Amino acid sequence: MLFEQVCIIGLGLIGASLAQAIKDRQLATRIVAVDRQPASVQAALDAQVIIAGSAKLADVVVDSDCIIVAVPVKAVTGVFTEIQQAITQGLVAEDCIISDVCSTKQNVVTAAKQVFGHLPSGLVPAHPIAGAEQSGFHSRRADLFVNHSLIICPLKTTRPQAVLQISDLWQAVGATIMKMDVAHHDAVLAYTSHLPHLLAFNLVEQLASHDDNMDIFRYAAGGFRDFTRIAASDPVMWHDIFIANKPALLNALDEYSEYLAKLRYLIKQEDSTQLLGLLGRAQSARKHFGHMLTSTPYTKQLTETSHTENSMAHSTHVSSTYIITPSRTINGTIEVPGDKSISHRSIMFGSLAEGITKVSGFLEGEDALATLQAFRDMGVTIEGPENGEVVIHGVGINGLKPSRTPLYMGNSGTTMRLLSGILAAQKFDSVLTGDASLSKRPMERVAKPLREMGATLQTTGERGTAPISITGSDKRGSQLHGITYEMPVASAQVKSCLLLAGLWATGKTTVIQPEVSRDHTERMLSAFGYEVQIEGNRISVEGGGKLTACDIAVPADISSAAFFMVAASIAQNSEITITKVGMNPTRTGIIDILQLMNADISLSNETFVGGEPVADITIRSAPLTGIHIPEHLVPLAIDEFPVLFVAASCAIGQTVLSGAKELRVKESDRIAVMADGLTQLGVNCTVTEDGIIIEGKGLAEQDDNATSALPAVFGGGEIYSHHDHRIAMSFAVASLRASDTITINGVETVNTSFPGFSELANKIGMTIATRTV
């Protein structure tokens, strides 16, 4: 029990739902209520929600230790006056908790000051962001507040204990507590609730006053209906709210008028670029605002609960699981999605170029979409993506605008690191944030050399991690300057970050890499007409140039193809052809390593697409053998190790990987997480500081084309992806040599790089069922 006796004043939808929820969850010994309507009081008594009720507070309030005011905003003063009288008469204690549910908060505080002469220590202004279309006692729902927000506005005068008790009460009925001050609450609600209602009422008024209004209403399509649904709400309630929140609402309305005038101007001028930019930004913001708020993936639909007079959209996290029944053989010709690294860069370079860049084969996965969204947030007009086609209206090297909100990079390390380089050189300030997994990854590896170039940026997370806060050159007063930087690790992300920053730096920026790493940045800079000097492992750019738009055809991602290359190798009697896969020599380490392991791989239709080599890859079952993986191949197959560990488990003999410490700072610690999963499925492996040793379970005498089944290598079991897409897909591949069902939890991140993975896998003979909760 949280309270002895709760007194609810007002048995409308919110008051009655709260009373019911308190009763069902046994949060108070007694509940009493006050309502002007005798019928509501009687109904509450009949339903045994309350033990006493009346139209007058003094009749029931005695001994209440919590009073909840659930009346319309305008009635609050009258209710406070009754409470004051009850205190004077000694019916309730002076420090009794008094809370409310009103949509505006300043008026509640003003009324309290006026009535009590001071702000009582028990006064806790609160506002549940929940409701329903219907009103009244009979519409009550005990679960009305579940998964909804409850805003508490503690006052300087409020007892901390009172805030705690009200928080506990709302949490116990399922709400999530948010705290903000009174002025902020009223400003936020003016934008998110009061302004939309005002506009809905106004549009109906506008259309209804046309002479031909019957025709307009008769033929009104979904747009009118959807936009004005909320204008069917109670006019008295909204009248009261608009007046109660007058200053904040007028501010919001003035700003709205400015936006409307701008939109009018763009239409009048037929300024298609700006108009498309505005509509595109709005569309993607509408689609993604819930994702940004809740850090959920971009490609997942949100579950929106009911909208109400005063509700904000509410969303829940999505979590998916693969349940994979073992299958033996796979066959077919497939196409995998576009290259992730090239997709990211196409948006970045296209945005900074002069002219229009058309991209085809763009990867519509979470990570690349995060990059696309970030550039939209910085004012770039981007059409699409639609069937892999994107059209970018470049703004030129100095045309980016500051984002109004922190830039959200989702799970994408590439976006965060490359954008850090671009943004460190801009005139304006920026903040970069990411999801839980990205927020654990090291960002000082880019921040440190950027500081050497004169940038001002902070990794504000706990250990050199995101959020990254960047101060623009306007405030700093100086441009970046070129440096020569010797990278401690062969990282394409660090290299690209510095080369990108170098575009705005004075003089020459040179990056020296210890080993070859992927060179898409260098290639794409050249394709956009920017000179890059490459001398062995030294790569340099001179600042001050410009980029000129060009079309980009993104090849299929060899990192995605890798899953099916290993799948076909370890499965029995299998043959898979993967078409038009990118064959950039800085990415083909997977082919070299698999060939060293005796895989049967052949290439055909070798050609060039948009400056990158591509080919069809055919791969057949083969008895793989364990090897010591040459260290120079590590950066060239850096993303493919999780699935290579699956290949190694099926090989004859031991496979040793060393010099691969970088794997520990990918989307997860890929050495530790893979070792856990492999052990779980019955494979022996030993983790080393910078690699792993895997005892392959392949048998020397096995013949992959034999009719008798190949022996299972993995048992069944339950695996956790640790928020890492490649871990999830690698263990899915393991099912081709598993004796039992493999369940993989947390596979929603597969969408970051490979939307449609399970569907494609099922098409060629695997059996992956996806369960989403």
Ligand code: S3P
């Ligand atoms: C990438 C570089 C690699 C890779 C990542 C994409 C890129 O990271 O793992 O998936 O697009 O530049 P590092 O450069 O940190 O090794």
